[in-house]
Amino acid sequence: MSLWTRCVARLESDLPPQQFNTWIRPLQAVEAEDEILLLAPNRFVLDWVRNHYIAQIAEFLAGFCGGHPPRLLVEIGTRSSGPEGAKPTSFSSSVSGDDRGAKRRTNNTPTNLNRSFNFDTFVEGKSNQIARAASMQIGQNPGTAYNPLFIYGGVGLGKTHLMHAIGNLIQDCNPSARVVYLHSERFVAEMVKALQHNRIDDFKRHYRTVNALLIDDVQFFAGKERSQEEFFHTFNALFESQQQIILSSDRFPKEVSGLEERLRSRFGWGLTVAIEPPDLETRVAILQSKALQLKAELPSEVAFFIGKRIRSNIRELEGALRRVLANSQFTGKPITLDFAKEALRDMLVAQDKLVTIENIQKTVAEYFQIRTSDLLSGKRSRSIARPRQIAMTLAKELTSHSLPEIGNAFGGRDHTTVLYANRQIAKLREEDPRIAEDYTNLLRTLTS
Amino acid sequence: MTRQLPLAIEFRPSASFGTFFAGAKNQEAANSVQALTSGRGERYLYLWGRADVGKTHLLQAACGELHSAQQSVAYVPLAEAQDLAPEMLDGLEHMALICLDDLQAVSGDGAWEQAIFSLFNHCRDAGSRLLVAGNQPVAELPLGLADLQSRLTWGPAYHLASLSAGELPLALREMARHRRLELPAETAEYLLRRYPRDLRSLQGLLEHLDQTSLAAQRRLTVPFVREALQSLAHPAAHAPDRAAG
Numbered sequence: 001m002s003l004w005t006r007c008v009a010r011l012e013s014d015l016p017p018q019q020f021n022t023w024i025r026p027l028q029a030v031e032a033e034d035e036i037l038l039l040a041p042n043r044f045v046l047d048w049v050r051n052h053y054i055a056q057i058a059e060f061l062a063g064f065c066g067g068h069p070p071r072l073l074v075e076i077g078t079r080s081s082g083p084e085g086a087k088p089t090s091f092s093s094s095v096s097g098d099d100r101g102a103k104r105r106t107n108n109t110p111t112n113l114n115r116s117f118n119f120d121t122f123v124e125g126k127s128n129q130i131a132r133a134a135s136m137q138i139g140q141n142p143g144t145a146y147n148p149l150f151i152y153g154g155v156g157l158g159k160t161h162l163m164h165a166i167g168n169l170i171q172d173c174n175p176s177a178r179v180v181y182l183h184s185e186r187f188v189a190e191m192v193k194a195l196q197h198n199r200i201d202d203f204k205r206h207y208r209t210v211n212a213l214l215i216d217d218v219q220f221f222a223g224k225e226r227s228q229e230e231f232f233h234t235f236n237a238l239f240e241s242q243q244q245i246i247l248s249s250d251r252f253p254k255e256v257s258g259l260e261e262r263l264r265s266r267f268g269w270g271l272t273v274a275i276e277p278p279d280l281e282t283r284v285a286i287l288q289s290k291a292l293q294l295k296a297e298l299p300s301e302v303a304f305f306i307g308k309r310i311r312s313n314i315r316e317l318e319g320a321l322r323r324v325l326a327n328s329q330f331t332g333k334p335i336t337l338d339f340a341k342e343a344l345r346d347m348l349v350a351q352d353k354l355v356t357i358e359n360i361q362k363t364v365a366e367y368f369q370i371r372t373s374d375l376l377s378g379k380r381s382r383s384i385a386r387p388r389q390i391a392m393t394l395a396k397e398l399t400s401h402s403l404p405e406i407g408n409a410f411g412g413r414d415h416t417t418v419l420y421a422n423r424q425i426a427k428l429r430e431e432d433p434r435i436a437e438d439y440t441n442l443l444r445t446l447t448s
Numbered sequence: 449m450t451r452q453l454p455l456a457i458e459f460r461p462s463a464s465f466g467t468f469f470a471g472a473k474n475q476e477a478a479n480s481v482q483a484l485t486s487g488r489g490e491r492y493l494y495l496w497g498r499a500d501v502g503k504t505h506l507l508q509a510a511c512g513e514l515h516s517a518q519q520s521v522a523y524v525p526l527a528e529a530q531d532l533a534p535e536m537l538d539g540l541e542h543m544a545l546i547c548l549d550d551l552q553a554v555s556g557d558g559a560w561e562q563a564i565f566s567l568f569n570h571c572r573d574a575g576s577r578l579l580v581a582g583n584q585p586v587a588e589l590p591l592g593l594a595d596l597q598s599r600l601t602w603g604p605a606y607h608l609a610s611l612s613a614g615e616l617p618l619a620l621r622e623m624a625r626h627r628r629l630e631l632p633a634e635t636a637e638y639l640l641r642r643y644p645r646d647l648r649s650l651q652g653l654l655e656h657l658d659q660t661s662l663a664a665q666r667r668l669t670v671p672f673v674r675e676a677l678q679s680l681a682h683p684a685a686h687a688p689d690r691a692a693g
Contacts, residue, residue: 025522026520026540045536155595156601185562313598319605322490323604346606
């Protein structure tokens with residue numbers, strides 16, 4: 001048993017479990033003959049361990065060695081036994097200078113691309129077909145088709161998937177292309193690190209010489225002026241040398257607040273495409289595609305059940321599917337409709353609790369800045385009647401109440417009024433983009 | 449007879465999968481956490497349920513299992529966030545497993561939410577495993593950052609439920625057995641009739657009984673337990689600070 005292992009065993013019996021798990025377990029030891037180097041994952045843990053435990057650790061070591069303990073050092077770093085299949089980040093590996101004794105996170109193929117996010121696994125539907133078509137085209141002709149490509153849409157709708165798919169396609173067409181995907185927040189973190197370590201020139205060179213730069217969630221640049229400035233220059237350098245830039249955000253470029261105007265306007269130079277929440281058929285197709293990827297059989301009635309009940313976003317859909325598959329795997333039972341209902345019971349109860357007719361009325365009234373009582377009143381002016389029809393349609397879509405029950409909850413109206421409202425809103429969503437947008441926004445608010 | 453003084457070294461069973469009493473309702477959750485730990489299951493799971501249903505136990509069991517296999521692990525008790533800082537999450541993606549406990553404690557705190565969101569992204573890039581626990585389903589947590597909320601729904605979520613009245617005596621006897629104590633069924637029933645029925649308090653009672661029975665060299669019979677616990681005038685007040693679950 002190594003010295004450190006003995007020390008850990010002693011600490012485990014001496015410290016309350018919470019403290020032991022929080023501060024001792026994350027430490028990794030590199031043991032040499034006359035030295036023990038403890039690696040802490042970050043500065044915070046390092047300082048805490050130094051202030052609270054190092055004396056106790058040194059005392060135990062002295063006790064085990066009979067007065068000639070090895071030298072004890074604590075530094076920031078990580079041993080090589082990290083997560084399996086870990087892909088190092090693109091730039092940070094070369095700027096973390098303080099992990100002496102630990103294996104450096106070197107990196108020769110700094111793409112960060114996830115191979116499983118490709119066009120084959122991206123399910124096309126009405127909600128994303130333009131975004132998908134544009135992305136395909138860019139993947140085949142980077143730097144020339146549309147530059148930059150700006151993809152926007154709500155959380156969990158597949159923006160990141162599409163970005164990876166483009167990156168993978170660029171590399172498939174040209175294996176020597178340098179494609180870098182990263183989250184905007186990582187760009188900021190790496191820049192800060194580069195500044196700290198006087199490596200900002202390396203940082204600039206790294207990002208300004210790639211063939212395709214894919215930055216996810218650019219809204220996180222908001223308020224970070226120095227990063228925005230650096231990104232502005234990176235953007236210009238890549239744009240001028242006709243290298244592809246792909247950006248994503250949860251909103252339209254002009255609406256991303258906290259960004260400098262010069263960046264915002266550049267984001268809109270190329271092509272801007274939206275991804276909308278998927279409709280039922282697409283949700284079902286997504287579930288079936290994911291099940292296929294996971295090599296599982298998913299009966300279509302189960303796919304329809306999950307697709308109907310989980311509408312907010314694709315991540316949640318995938319979470320629900322994984323839950324059903326895991327339960328079936330553990331219990332050895334086949335996936336039937338009843339099995340799926342049982343497996344997702346807690347999830348659906350939680351969701352049902354959130355979406356009630358009252359909640360829909362309140363949300364719709366707030367959205368259109370009218371009173372809830374107006375929705376229940378007999379008023380027939382368009383500024384009241386339209387929100388009322390939208391609220392009725394949402395109640396039909398999001399709750400399991402019957403048409404008469406919905407009519408009743410809206411000031412005692414007849415079920416045919418609810419039916420008419422549903423048809424009317426379906427038609428208007430096709431014809432009037434503002435109504436389509438209002439409906440989508442409300443749906444997102446109520447289900448996320 | 450001379451009273452034997454208990455040694456200062458007490459036997460404290462650490463949280464492990466073996467010492468988790470899942471009952472009928474929590475077996476699937478426990479299986480999933482175990483599968484994640486062994487690398488056969490998901491890379492991310494969310495566990496939710498009220499206090500004292502075993503969330504912390506499962507998280508610490510997962511940490512313990514990987515740690516003894518020489519893998520790097522991190523456990524972050526967010527309930528203590530007032531003493532911690534979001535920087536505590538920096539670089540944790542290089543660990544094989546990261547456990548975030550009591551997520552509700554930092555819901556609505558912008559800096560923590562942002563740090564957890566970053567950790568999610570980095571973990572995905574790094575391929576590390578993530579286990580998160582909270583007291584409510586993700587949809588009901590008062591999170592300010594929609595992006596974090598959506599990421600949290602990205603894996604299966606499991607509800608951990610309280611043990612049924614019929615399961616409690618079995619759980620209590622199991623807990624005693626892990627302390628190498630033999631707790632007769634009638635004593636377990638006696639304790640459950642008179643003391644708070646949450647596992648944390650029961651762990652505390654067992655700890656007390658462990659000490660007193662050792663000192664008195666007596667078995668845990670009902671008369672002995674009655675006598676031993678007389679000193680605890682207000683049963684409800686005997687709530688130890690040690691986390692049992």
